[in-house]
Amino acid sequence: MDVTALSSPAAQQPQALSQLTDNFDTFLTLLTTQLRHQDPLEPLDTEKFTEQLVQFASVEQSIQTNQHLEALLALQSASASETALAMVGRIASVSSDVATLTNEEARWTYNLPENAGDISINIFDTSGALVATLAGASNAGAHKLIWNGETGNGGRAPQGAYRLAVEATDIDGEPLSVEIAARGRVDAVAFEDGAPEIEIAGQRFSLDLVSRVDADF
Numbered sequence: 001m002d003v004t005a006l007s008s009p010a011a012q013q014p015q016a017l018s019q020l021t022d023n024f025d026t027f028l029t030l031l032t033t034q035l036r037h038q039d040p041l042e043p044l045d046t047e048k049f050t051e052q053l054v055q056f057a058s059v060e061q062s063i064q065t066n067q068h069l070e071a072l073l074a075l076q077s078a079s080a081s082e083t084a085l086a087m088v089g090r091i092a093s094v095s096s097d098v099a100t101l102t103n104e105e106a107r108w109t110y111n112l113p114e115n116a117g118d119i120s121i122n123i124f125d126t127s128g129a130l131v132a133t134l135a136g137a138s139n140a141g142a143h144k145l146i147w148n149g150e151t152g153n154g155g156r157a158p159q160g161a162y163r164l165a166v167e168a169t170d171i172d173g174e175p176l177s178v179e180i181a182a183r184g185r186v187d188a189v190a191f192e193d194g195a196p197e198i199e200i201a202g203q204r205f206s207l208d209l210v211s212r213v214d215a216d217f
Contacts, residue, residue: 084189084196084207092186092198092205093212098163099182100201106147107217110166111179114140119168119178123147131157136166144183161203181211 099106112119121134132152137143145164149157168176184200191197197204 081189081191081196084198087186087198087210087213088189090186091183091214091217092200092210093181093183093214094198094200094205094209095179095211096182096203096205096209097165097180098161098203099184100161100203101147101149101157101159102201103159105149106162107183108145108147108164109142109181109183110136110145110164111142112138112140112166112168113176113178115170116140116168116176116178117171117173119166121145122165122167124163124165125157126161126163131162138168183217 093109097108099108110121116138119136119138121136122130123132123134125131130152132147132150134145134147136145147162151157164180164182166178166180168178170176182200184203186198186200188199189196190199190204195206197206198210199205
């Protein structure tokens with residue numbers, strides 16, 4: 001009897017455990033029958049039987065461990081869903097340089113390191129074209145940025161997604177890394193593939209991108 005086949009990843013756990021139990025009962029029946037009718041002059045190899053018993057115990061333990069892991073994952077998924085639903089109507093900051101311009105505005109935050117010197121703030125559309133250049137705080141720390149949709153030529157940009165680029169250099173002119181987050185009101189929660197995602201102005205973000213949640217702007 002090949003017990004290694006019982007641990008196939010393709011087998012579903014309830015079926016695998018049931019099959020393991022049936023095979024184990026059959027194995028014990030065969031074992032006791034063979035022991036009862038063995039030749040006293042040529043006894044059966046007890047080491048082989050012990051080895052198979054250990055294999056059965058190992059496979060059973062693996063199946064039960066996977067069942068416990070699935071239960072924990074189900075609880076984690078339920079907790080994530082509750083967390084996401086609690087964000088609806090609140091203001092979330094997500095690790096993304098892309099925000100949506102609505103009828104009102106588009107919002108970001110950017111965080112400058114201590115040794116930041118000169119900075120430039122530009123906004124690009126989805127095609128990569130420069131739409132606007134803005135002024136912003138250049139001192140170290142976190143800063144809010146609100147764009148009302150006004151373009152560089154004085155016009156009004158259409159609603160949609162726009163990317164913020166903040167370039168900063170130190171006093172020696174070396175480029176610095178700038179953390180950027182998009183901000184917006186959570187309109188809904190989408191459930192796909194078992195993982196909840198919050199929706200902000202038509203854009204979806206996974207929960208691991210959320211860095212902050214506020215009651216209001």
